[in-house]
Amino acid sequence: xxxxxxxxxxxxxxxxxxxxxxxxxxxxxxxxxxxxxxxxxxxxxxxxxxxxxxxxxxxxxxxxxxxxxxxxxxxxxxxxxxxxxxxxxxxxxxxxxxxxxxxxxxxxxxxxxxxxxxxxxxxxxxxxxxxxxxxxxxxxxxxxxxxxxxxxxxxxxxxxxxxxxxxxxxxxxxxxxxxxxxxxxxxxxxxxxxxxxxxxxxxxxxxxxxxxxxxxxxxxxxxxxxxxxxxxxxxxxxxxxx
Amino acid sequence: xxxxxxxxxxxxxxxxxxxxxxxxxxxxxxxxxxxxxxxxxxxxxxxxxxxxxxxxxxxxxxxxxxxxxxxxxxxxxxxxxxxxxxxxxxxxxxxxxxxxxxxxxxxxxxxxxxxxxxxxxxxxxxxxxxxxxxxxxxxxxxxxxxxxxxxxxxxxxxxxxxxxxxxxxxxxxxx
Numbered sequence: 001x002x003x004x005x006x007x008x009x010x011x012x013x014x015x016x017x018x019x020x021x022x023x024x025x026x027x028x029x030x031x032x033x034x035x036x037x038x039x040x041x042x043x044x045x046x047x048x049x050x051x052x053x054x055x056x057x058x059x060x061x062x063x064x065x066x067x068x069x070x071x072x073x074x075x076x077x078x079x080x081x082x083x084x085x086x087x088x089x090x091x092x093x094x095x096x097x098x099x100x101x102x103x104x105x106x107x108x109x110x111x112x113x114x115x116x117x118x119x120x121x122x123x124x125x126x127x128x129x130x131x132x133x134x135x136x137x138x139x140x141x142x143x144x145x146x147x148x149x150x151x152x153x154x155x156x157x158x159x160x161x162x163x164x165x166x167x168x169x170x171x172x173x174x175x176x177x178x179x180x181x182x183x184x185x186x187x188x189x190x191x192x193x194x195x196x197x198x199x200x201x202x203x204x205x206x207x208x209x210x211x212x213x214x215x216x217x218x219x220x221x222x223x224x225x226x227x228x229x230x231x232x233x234x235x236x237x238x239x240x241x242x
Numbered sequence: 243x244x245x246x247x248x249x250x251x252x253x254x255x256x257x258x259x260x261x262x263x264x265x266x267x268x269x270x271x272x273x274x275x276x277x278x279x280x281x282x283x284x285x286x287x288x289x290x291x292x293x294x295x296x297x298x299x300x301x302x303x304x305x306x307x308x309x310x311x312x313x314x315x316x317x318x319x320x321x322x323x324x325x326x327x328x329x330x331x332x333x334x335x336x337x338x339x340x341x342x343x344x345x346x347x348x349x350x351x352x353x354x355x356x357x358x359x360x361x362x363x364x365x366x367x368x369x370x371x372x373x374x375x376x377x378x379x380x381x382x383x384x385x386x387x388x389x390x391x392x393x394x395x396x397x398x399x400x401x402x403x404x405x406x407x408x409x410x411x412x413x414x415x416x417x
Contacts, residue, residue, distance in 0.1 A: 018413065022335050029325040033318035040294055040317055117293030118370060198295060202312075207303035207364075208374030221377075 046200060048192035051135035055108065058196025061135055064099070064106035072238045074107045075213040077206045080127035080147050081115040083155050085210045087228045089148035095234045097141050105238070109144065112201045112209055113194055123158025126185070128194040130164040133184035134171055142171035161185050214241035272405025273333075275395035279343050280330030282392060287323025289370035294320070300367025303374060304353055305360075322346070330399075333408020340399035347393045351386055358382040 046057045053061050065071045074096075078085035099105040111131060113124040127147050134143030146167035152158065159167075168181045184190075201207075212219045212227075219227075219237055226233040290297040298316030302309065326346065329339035354366050358380075365372035366385045403410065 018335060018410075021413075022338060025325070025329065025335065029322060032325075033321040036291075036294070036321055037314055037317040040298075040313070114295050114299050114373075117296040120292075202299055202302045203309045205302065205305065205309075207299045 046196045048190075048196050050190055050193035050196075051132035051140075053135050053140060054132060054190075054193060058193065058198075058200035060108040060110035060197060060200070061132070061140055062106060062108040063141055065103040066106055067108075069103070069106055071103070072105045072241075073215050074105055074238075075110060076107060077110045077112060077201050077204075077209055077211040079112045079115045079124050079209045080131075081119060081124045081151075081155065081158065082209045083151065084228070086148045086151040088210045088212075088224070089145060091229065091231050092227050092234045093145050093148065095231055097145060099234075100141055109140075110201050110204075110206070111194070111197050112206075113198050119156040119158070121156065121158045125191060125194050126161070126188065127159060127164060128197065129188045129190045130168065130181075130185045132190040132193065133181050134168055134173065136184065137168070137173045137177045137181050139168065139171040139173050143167055143173075146170045214238055217241045266406070268402060269404055269406045272336075272399060272402060273407055275340075275398050276330045276333055276336065276405055276408070279340070279392050279395050279399070280327045282327070283323045283343060283346075284327030284331065286369050287320040287325075287327060290316075290320035291324065293370050296370055296372075297367070300365075300370075300372035303362075303364045303367065303372055304357055305362065306353065306356065333405060333410050336399055336405065336408060336410050337403035340396045340403065344393050344396035344400060347389045347396065351389045351393070354382055354385050354389070 048058070049056070050058075051061070053063055055062050055067075060075070067073065078088075096105070096107060100107055109131075111128040113128055116122050116124045131140060131143055131147070134140050147159075147164075150159070150163070150167060164185050165178075165182050168185070169178065173181050210224070212224065214237065219241065223233075223237045223240065227237060290300075294317055297320055298313045301307065301312040301316040301319075304312075306312075307315065322342075323346065326339050326342050329335055330343065350366070350368065357364055357366075363375055363377040363380050365375050365380075366382075367373065368385065399405070405411075
């Protein structure tokens with residue numbers, strides 16, 4: 001008697017196949033990656049408007065004789081929490097401020113804030129916002145100098161809002177303007193412009209601070225070292241980039 | 243009389259004795275490779291994810307891509323690193339994950355070599371924010387050697403993805 005045909009053997013499977021898991025993993029990773037990319041995207045638009053002396057497209061704070069004037073056009077990329085930027089400012093800052101005051105140069109300060117990320121705080125962004133608040137009060141250059149004069153001993157300590165307001169007072173902001181300044185420091189209305197300045201610096205290819213351009217030419221490392229060590233070196237460096 | 247005995251060929255080791263008996267040191271090497279490569283990628287990706295501005299700036303510092311491309315790489319690469327790192331740590335899709343890790347690491351080595359060859363003075367930005375450093379502070383050789391070591395471990399897993407304590411091992415059971 002012939003045996004009945006054996007029932008078909010169902011393959012034993014436990015769990016999904018590798019191909020399925022692989023497909024799902026790739027999709028999820030791609031989705032998250034696109035979301036992260038998109039989340040930082042609006043920062044690339046450079047649409048925010050800053051304070052009175054702030055150039056459009058996150059182009060920095062321009063002070064002195066003006067962009068069209070026939071004077072040395074200086075562009076400084078810096079981060080308020082960058083120690084070497086502090087060294088540069090404490091060396092040539094005063095000479096530079098005098099030249100700005102006298103209209104002998106035009107300086108555009110491109111204030112970056114990338115150190116917040118590596119120092120795990122938000123002091124670069126808050127100080128940059130406060131600098132724009134100081135610009136609204138007509139005291140940008142003095143405030144800029146006061147922040148660098150009061151850099152913390154330990155990089156990464158940052159500043160409190162009270163300290164930033166104090167720097168504003170040091171910079172000569174007083175009376176009603178001081179109240180407005182204090183509110184501006186607290187509310188950070190210029191935060192978007194501060195983000196744009198960081199993006200713009202990267203678009204310009206600048207990834208380190210301090211970086212300085214004179215009449216469109218980047219000064220050399222040797223020139224930067226001289227500026228940091230010798231306050232009287234400024235004229236020589238400016239003359240080297242006509 | 244004994245019936246047909248199922249082949250033990252594909253069964254995973256049941257105990258450390260079994261491991262030793264079957265020459266399982268290779269599985270141990272596999273597990274260690276997974277942990278080292280996966281751990282490094284997870285940490286490297288995680289540090290970049292919490293500092294995306296620095297991650298983008300690090301890619302810009304290589305001066306290889308236009309800004310928008312650099313920003314795309316800087317924001318998506320950390321996600322991929324974390325994902326590949328997690329897969330390796332779990333031992334899930336080990337061969338594919340190890341191949342992806344090897345390709346990533348190869349790309350990193352090429353980037354560092356090109357920065358070195360062009361005389362740039364940058365930190366590789368491998369673990370978060372890089373960017374310019376003083377010429378005497380560049381560490382291109384040690385960065386390249388580290389990545390080559392990780393490529394070798396990844397290569398082992400591509401050739402022989404079996405290892406102890408992996409999800410793959412459990413998925414294979416009962417097939």
